[in-house]
Structures are given as structure tokens and as C-alpha cells.
Amino acid sequence: MKELEERIAREGTVKPGNVLKVDAFLNHQCDVALFNAMGAAWAEHFAGKTITKILTIEASGIGIACIAAQHFGDVPVVFAKKAQSINLDGDQYVTRVFSFTKQKEFPVIVSKKFLNAGDHILIIDDFLANGQALAGLIELCEDAGATVEGIGIAIEKGFQGGGDGLRAEGYDLDSLAIIDSMDAETGTVAFRA
Amino acid sequence: MKELEERIAREGTVKPGNVLKVDAFLNHQCDVALFNAMGAAWAEHFAGKTITKILTIEASGIGIACIAAQHFGDVPVVFAKKAQSINLDGDQYVTRVFSFTKQKEFPVIVSKKFLNAGDHILIIDDFLANGQALAGLIELCEDAGATVEGIGIAIEKGFQGGGDGLRAEGYDLDSLAIIDSMDAETGTVAFRA
Structure with a gap:
């Protein structure tokens, strides 16, 4: 998604240890208009599917999931708790x-x-790196006998492999920006084409 | 706000120790349509004011604040972190x-x-009881030299005094449902008229 990539390139900061700070618009300060554009993009990608509920995890996923739910007929949003x-x-x-x-x-x-x-x-979250949190959410869905129709992620750190693992398992994963590499020294981010 | 009071009466659960569980629509599962109605109510109440930013605190405030921001011209939402x-x-x-x-x-x-x-x-949160979390958010605004134009709360536990204390200090506090008393034995909730 061009708009999100441009925001990452312009306002994101690359820190040592493959840390990408996007606190200006995604996970500390929230750009609600951007969240709406993200919701619209997921609604287009998952258009053929019946979604009855959005599942996310506290805290940064909640705002994105609630705004996105408006693009799926105001389905309930459930956020998993970490304590x-x-x-x-x-x-x-x-x-x-x-x-x-x-x-x-x-x-x-x-x-x-x-x-x-x-x-x-539909599982929604802000970041996907190794995929541990997502694996946990998927496990809870399996425990409940619920069907995971898809996974919508804002930013996937493609080089950490979690996303490709989920794709290999057959999940319909739509990451709006996939980062192939980033460099803390130059501050640059390379997106997957 | 009639709609919120009805939801509390119908789906809320009163637990011993003055605990009100509203996890079916407010702070575990989120009813986005209800959040929109809440945002519209706050927009009406705070109509005369210039709001440049919404401040809330993780985790349950985030979804409410993001949906509400749409009723204030998509102003940025900042959520305070607890760690x-x-x-x-x-x-x-x-x-x-x-x-x-x-x-x-x-x-x-x-x-x-x-x-x-x-x-x-505009500070927004799901609950107001003793008002400790709100006092913390107000203090951060004062530290920054920012102006607190108003405070929007979904559910105020009126009998715990935090809300009336803030009103006495002159804050423009709009709680959409104010609970005067609740009874775990009968499961009833009495709202302030």
C-alpha cells in the first residue's frame, strides 16, 4: 500500500537491532485517516470472504482493528489481553x-x-516480525474451533520470516507494507516489490 | 446517553467490590457502532471547542478514542503507555x-x-472511578503546556467521586453514563438522572 510505505519512508525511524519506530502515526500517535485507508485496503483484499469478527491483541492493534471493522460492516472487534x-x-x-x-x-x-x-x-495487528503473537492468536482461534479467514498486517518485517511461514502454511495474509531490509546507519528502508 | 445506559443494563454484570463488567461491548469485545454513537455524543457536547488532539491511555481507551476522532475531523489520537x-x-x-x-x-x-x-x-477514556489515571493524563498535559479542553468518559462510577472532583476543579467532563449505585446481589445498576 503506497500511502503506508510513503509514511514509513518519511516518518519512520530505523534504530539499531532492526527496530523500526513508527510512533508518529501507528503505535503511539495514531493517524485515523491512514487507519481508514488501511481498513479499505483490507476490505478490498478480503472482499470474497465472510468475516464475522476481527481479533487483535492489545495495545497497538486495537485502534487499527476498530477503524478497520467499519469496512467490514461494523463486525465486533475482540482484543486479546496480555495479562x-x-x-x-x-x-x-x-x-x-x-x-x-x-x-x-x-x-x-x-x-x-x-x-x-x-x-x-480476520486477525489484524500493527506489526508482524517472527510471528509469535500471531501464532498465539491463531492457536486461540483453533482452540475455539473458529475459522481464520485471513490476517491483515500493517507492517511486516519480511526479513524475519514470520510472514512467509504463515503464507507457506496457507494463510491468506495481507501485509500492507513488507520490509525486505532496513539500515540504521543510513536510515533507509527497502520494501518488497 | 440512553443507548449506553441500555447496553450496561442489558449486558453489563455487577460483581462484588463495585466491579462492573462491560467486556461484551466496551473493553474486551468492542462494539464499533456503539463507539461511533459515543463519538457523536461527545462531538455534540464539545461542539464549541477547538480540539487538536485526543489523548487516551492504553489499552481500552484506544478503540473508543480512534473511533471518536472521526467525529473531530480525524485529529491525531495519542495513547499514553503504561510501561x-x-x-x-x-x-x-x-x-x-x-x-x-x-x-x-x-x-x-x-x-x-x-x-x-x-x-x-480532549481526553477520552472508557472508565472514570477515582480518577487517578485521568489525573495522570491531565498532569502530562500541564507538563507540556497543552490545554485540556474537555474530558469524555464512557462510564463514570459517580459514587467513587473522581468525576465530581474534576467538575469542582472546573473541567468540562462529559460522562455518557454515570452510575450512582450498583448492587452485586440483585445485579442492578442505578444511573444518575
């Missing part, structure tokens, strides 16, 4: 994933009430 | 607040880049 809370009770689907960014394991939790065998799920 | 992260660097506004719900202190962090002296801020 137990007083607001989570009853039966839950829970798995644990390892975050390479934060170098620690965290839980991925969804109340069973909100993920069902009849659901046709 | 340090690899994605947060550079100068930050930081304060610490105490959560009665979680019985622990946590940081409230916004990068200085995204909160400025010229900003006219």
Missing part, C-alpha cells in the same frame, strides 16, 4: 508466546464468550 | 498513578514529541 485482570473472569482461551522485542514470555488471553466455533475471524 | 518499551525513546512526559482496581502503581508515559504547548486536548 490477567479483574475484568477477565470465567472460562478463557489462554496461550503463552515469547516476544523477541521484549525478550520475555507473555500470556495471550481471550474470554471463551467472545470466540466461538461459528466465527469467521 | 517503558523499546518503542519509547527520547524525551518523555512521565508520571506515576495508583490503580485501586489493580492495587498497584503504574507509570503513565507520553513522548514529548506528541504533546505540545499549542495542543488543545
Whole structure:
């Protein structure tokens, strides 16, 4: 998606360790007009599919998923939680994933009430690198017997392999910007053609 | 706001300890159509004001704030973070607040880049009880020299006093549903008239 690539090139910052900061428009300050364009792009890509629910994970996925839901007939958005809370009770689907960014394991939790065998799920998230968080969300869908119809990602770090692994497994993955390489010294980002 | 009160009455659950669970539509599963109606209500209330930015706090505020931003000319949404992260660097506004719900202190962090002296801020959040989190967001705005034009809250626990304290301080606070009392035994919720 040209618009997102241009924003990354213009406002993104490459840091050592393959860290891409896009906090000016994606995951600290949020550009809602851009999120709407992203939602429209996913709606076009997944046009043939019946989507009954969008699943994402806190925190940065939530705004993108809520805006995108408007392009899928206002389907409910469920966000997985990364910690137990007083607001989570009853039966839950829970798995644990390892975050390479934060170098620690965290839980991925969804109340069973909100993920069902009849659901046709579109998973949405801001970033895909190794794919650990996504694997956790997919596992929860499988536990619930829900169908993963597709995965919409804003920025895929293509060089970290998580996305290509999911494609090889047969998932319909639509990443709006795929980064093939980036260079902290020059600050440049190369996108997959 | 009638629609929100009806949803709370129909789908909310009162738990011992003055806990109101609204995870079916507000803070685990999100009803985007309801969020749009909430955004429209705030836009009506704050119609006379110039809002340049919406400030909220992760995680449950993000979806509500992003949808609401569409009713304020797609102004940027900034969400404060509750933990340090690899994605947060550079100068930050930081304060610490105490959560009665979680019985622990946590940081409230916004990068200085995204909160400025010229900003006219609408603060949005899902819940207001004692008002600790809000006090933290207001403090960050003051640190930045930004003007807090108003505060939009979905559900205010009126009996916990945080909201009335902010009104007494002169803040323009628009809570869409104010709960005067609730009863875990009968499951009933009484709204302020």
C-alpha cells in the first residue's frame, strides 16, 4: 500500500537491532485517516470472504482493528489481553508466546464468550516480525474451533520470516507494507516489490 | 446517553467490590457502532471547542478514542503507555498513578514529541472511578503546556467521586453514563438522572 510505505519512508525511524519506530502515526500517535485507508485496503483484499469478527491483541492493534471493522460492516472487534485482570473472569482461551522485542514470555488471553466455533475471524495487528503473537492468536482461534479467514498486517518485517511461514502454511495474509531490509546507519528502508 | 445506559443494563454484570463488567461491548469485545454513537455524543457536547488532539491511555481507551476522532475531523489520537518499551525513546512526559482496581502503581508515559504547548486536548477514556489515571493524563498535559479542553468518559462510577472532583476543579467532563449505585446481589445498576 503506497500511502503506508510513503509514511514509513518519511516518518519512520530505523534504530539499531532492526527496530523500526513508527510512533508518529501507528503505535503511539495514531493517524485515523491512514487507519481508514488501511481498513479499505483490507476490505478490498478480503472482499470474497465472510468475516464475522476481527481479533487483535492489545495495545497497538486495537485502534487499527476498530477503524478497520467499519469496512467490514461494523463486525465486533475482540482484543486479546496480555495479562490477567479483574475484568477477565470465567472460562478463557489462554496461550503463552515469547516476544523477541521484549525478550520475555507473555500470556495471550481471550474470554471463551467472545470466540466461538461459528466465527469467521480476520486477525489484524500493527506489526508482524517472527510471528509469535500471531501464532498465539491463531492457536486461540483453533482452540475455539473458529475459522481464520485471513490476517491483515500493517507492517511486516519480511526479513524475519514470520510472514512467509504463515503464507507457506496457507494463510491468506495481507501485509500492507513488507520490509525486505532496513539500515540504521543510513536510515533507509527497502520494501518488497 | 440512553443507548449506553441500555447496553450496561442489558449486558453489563455487577460483581462484588463495585466491579462492573462491560467486556461484551466496551473493553474486551468492542462494539464499533456503539463507539461511533459515543463519538457523536461527545462531538455534540464539545461542539464549541477547538480540539487538536485526543489523548487516551492504553489499552481500552484506544478503540473508543480512534473511533471518536472521526467525529473531530480525524485529529491525531495519542495513547499514553503504561510501561517503558523499546518503542519509547527520547524525551518523555512521565508520571506515576495508583490503580485501586489493580492495587498497584503504574507509570503513565507520553513522548514529548506528541504533546505540545499549542495542543488543545480532549481526553477520552472508557472508565472514570477515582480518577487517578485521568489525573495522570491531565498532569502530562500541564507538563507540556497543552490545554485540556474537555474530558469524555464512557462510564463514570459517580459514587467513587473522581468525576465530581474534576467538575469542582472546573473541567468540562462529559460522562455518557454515570452510575450512582450498583448492587452485586440483585445485579442492578442505578444511573444518575
